[in-house]
Amino acid sequence: MSAPAAPPRVLTVAGSDSGGGAGIQADLKTMLALGVHGMSVITAVTAQNSLGVQGAWELPVEAVRAQYRSVVDDVGVQAVKTGMLASAELVEAVAELLAGAGVPVVVDPVGVSKHGDPLLAASALDSVRTKLLPVATVATPNLDETAQLTGVRVESEGQLRDAATAVLAHGPRWVLIKGGHLPGDAVDLLTDGVEEHWLRAPRYDNRHTHGTGCTLASAIAAQLAKGHSVPEAVAAAKRYVTGAIAAGFALGAGIGPVDHGWDLAPGRRGGV
Template identity: 75%
Template sequence: MTDSTPPRTPPRVLTVAGSDSGGGAGIQADLKTMLALGVHGMSVIAAVTAQNSLGVQGYWELPPEAVRAQLESVLGDIGAQAVKTGMLASPALVEVVAEVLAAYRAPVVVDPVGVSKHGDTLLAPEAVETLRSRLLPVATVVTPNLWEVEQLTSVKVEDESGLRRAADAILELGPAWALIKGGHLPGEPVDLLTDGTAEHRFRAERHDNRHTHGTGCTLASAVASHLAQGDDVPTAVGKAKEYVTGAIARGFPLGDGIGPVDHAWRWR
């Protein structure tokens, strides 16, 4: 007997980011995360990188009109229940993305990508102020690591006691929530989520695994995926942390450098 129930369209999440030719981060990591978490992933490619396990050998931005056309194409027809932004590279691209998303009613998760896992710069210095003034005020959640906090606010965090000061500095730039990633601090990894009033700390086991390429992209995409499914921000972040911790634990070697986290760890 054939099931005549029409297929249900899953929640949709749009990622606006750069392409990683090595498949571990960027658009590729975002779409893998979205598939693993049960949403339909869509993409606006803002830049193309030549990238592998050893680093980023080069990147090329798409023209702003191409990024705008992709955004309008997807949002105008298919729509999205959440949007995640990653590598935007230049002031012009940040401007376009911020303008379009400011007029669209959906949660926005901003991963303020400034540098790759290998230390390669992915955001032009002149784009930092545009990111601060145009994109962060549009964000529902901003997910900076400690280096990105310092880049955006000049606040340097050296231990867990500094996380709230960093979060408050990010919140002054306009987002609804700040998720400060403290994984680079010594000791037990802890991330701080706050909207300026409520405060949530997420702790996880530190895994002895160097293959962590794509963690930031994966976490932000996981948060967006759970927001699209209707979770509130603290719940979405908690579920995203659980997913990315499992992916880090099972990160695998690839090439001669830093391998990726395992986006499919729950299926293996």
């Protein structure tokens, strides 16, 4: 009896969250939930829980390169997602690797944690702008990350278009500006500078949203690996993360994670 065919393969290049709510751990859970095979290149290790980040240690560039080549040269990938890259050296090394990947790349330009802890050195911002964003198929900054990268501060839905234009100027094919920090419905703008797609979802009264950004970017990468177009992939990812937020649960003494398995088994919390 022959072995089943392998599912689409997605690689996450990101940091480890010891609490399991964000980072590599959230990425792999998301990929499993969406039916793709997740693989990882760990760029940094954090000591992290529901209260915040207590410590972070980046890996050497040669360790990151070796992990990437080990996976890509043997297994191959259909999409890549990047998260915490920590330093200019790591940003530039990863951007160089991805420039020759030949597959969709989702860049989540992680700057700070949910608790406000810095996860990217200030000296790395220019490398993100000039090296990483130009290789992105889709960039997924939140409003704080958009301000960090472009200086454009968004305080209303009407300003999302200006923010998107500013990010697109750095070279990604598409940008998804996440407006989740604005009042009202959770509204995001996806655009390539010509097409515009406005994505709306109800805002749930649930503070347990740790890992939202990682989860959304990984879900987009998973859908791209399945062959969906960027607008289709982002719309499907938005539906998935909305359900995960609705089902987010308390864990520890602080902010709990979204529920990556909300749609997998009977009796799970939440749903959309």
